[in-house]
Amino acid sequence: MLSPLNVLMIEDSDAVSVTHSGSVHRAPPAALCLAMLIGALSVGNSSATENDKFNVFASANYSHESNLFRLPDAQVGYGGVRDDNFRQLMAGFSFRENLGRQVFSVEAQASRASFDHFTQLDYTGKTGRFNWGWHLGNHVDGTAGVAYSETLAPYTDVVTNERNLRTEQHSFATAAWTFHPSWRARIGADHYRYKYDLLSQSLNNHRDDRGEVGVDYLAGSGSSIGGQINSLRRRYDMLRSFNGQAFDAGSDQTDLKLKVVWQATPVTLLQFLGGRSQRSYSSTNERDSRGVNARVSGSTMAAGKLRISGSVWREYAGVESSIASYSLNNGGNLSGNWTVTSKVQATVDAKYVRRRFEGLLASRLPQGLSDSTRTYSMGLNYAPLPQITLSTSVFREARSGVAFLGSGSYHANGVSFTGNLQY
DSSP, rough: OOGGGOOOOOOOOOOOOTTTTTOOOOOSSSHHHHHHHHHHHHHHTSSOTTOOOOOEOOOEEEEEETTTTTTTTSSOOTTOOOOOEEEEEEEEEEEEEEEEEEEEEEEEEEEEEEESSGGGOOOEEEEEEEEEEEEEEETTEEEEEEEEEEEEETTTTTTOOOEEEEOOOEEEEEEEEEETEEEEEEEEEEEEEEEEEEGGGGGGGGGEEEEEEEEEEEOOOSSSSEEEEEEEEEEEESSSHHHTTTEOOEEEEEEEEEEEEEEEEEEEEEEEEEEEEEEEHHHHGGGEEEEEEEEEEEEETTTTTTTEEEEEEEEEEEOOOOSEEEEEEEEEEEEEEEEEEEOOOOEEEEEEEEEEEESSSSGGSSOOOEEEEEEEEEEEEEEETTTTTEEEEEEEEEEOGGGGTBBOEOOOOOOEEEEEEEO
């Protein structure tokens, strides 16, 4: 049986992709995700550059996680087992071609993940992307392209040990017009299509249509200030049901935001994006809500070897539930990337997120409905040769959950080893 949180749909208005639980993830499990991130950083330092027309790459990963399905601490694992080891082999290629001022790029990769104990999770992942960076004269430019990914969906808020593959299709286009040396107008559109192959999660199959229109003032120092309007139209493939009555969970959201980019020094950049957000629902207006979204982020370089970046946010997010209609998310993260030597890099990251659920019945309940998650990770990269990088990483994740919503408290630890080859 699904817990109440399993039918929540929580999303960050600025997120690229959202799971059925609302947690934003690029690729689970966590140890594998961290290893892939560190590997990407290391590949970026290899001999291949963006001027290379054609590159092939491959990687092998071995990971262990102590709580693979993010089960509550008091819950016994499936068949008495909570942890698992898993491996992933990945291979792909990238191609880039400049035709005059037009830039075309293609990237594709395939992977195979295998688990020691929970073999039902074994899967083949696929990703691909085509991008066209176009220019029209000296003042108009933009991008257009398509992307596809198929990967294992995360288990952060799902009570199941069944395999659940998530497919994402994405098409996009942007355009910008520098109509004055100090002024730029921009517009963009994205279409997303999400599908889950697990039958119990298929009610979250949906389409997102996003739009953005903005104007910026460009300072000679590299800083800018402007405003933008964002829209999000979400439509589900299936109707939802509550108390035996079917309803449409689709929604429309509009954001009015201020965007500030401050190039404080040649190596220090600060950014602010925030404003008012309003959401309305197709079936019933008692879930309609509004709030403030704001995010401040920055990065700097110390002594030419240590890059530090961080962000803090207060973001409103809509919730699909019979208990709450939205959540207020507060959080922050701090990351460091230290170039120890020409061949060795060290990384560290800390993140905290607190979600407070509000609206509908949440305000009438005697207990506060909120949860908080803390994640810490460290990694080390070693490049014995320009084309080869060896990486290792560890992480710890802890959540104080909401028992009433079925979002139990848990702890999880993991370690990962990865080898990357790029030619």
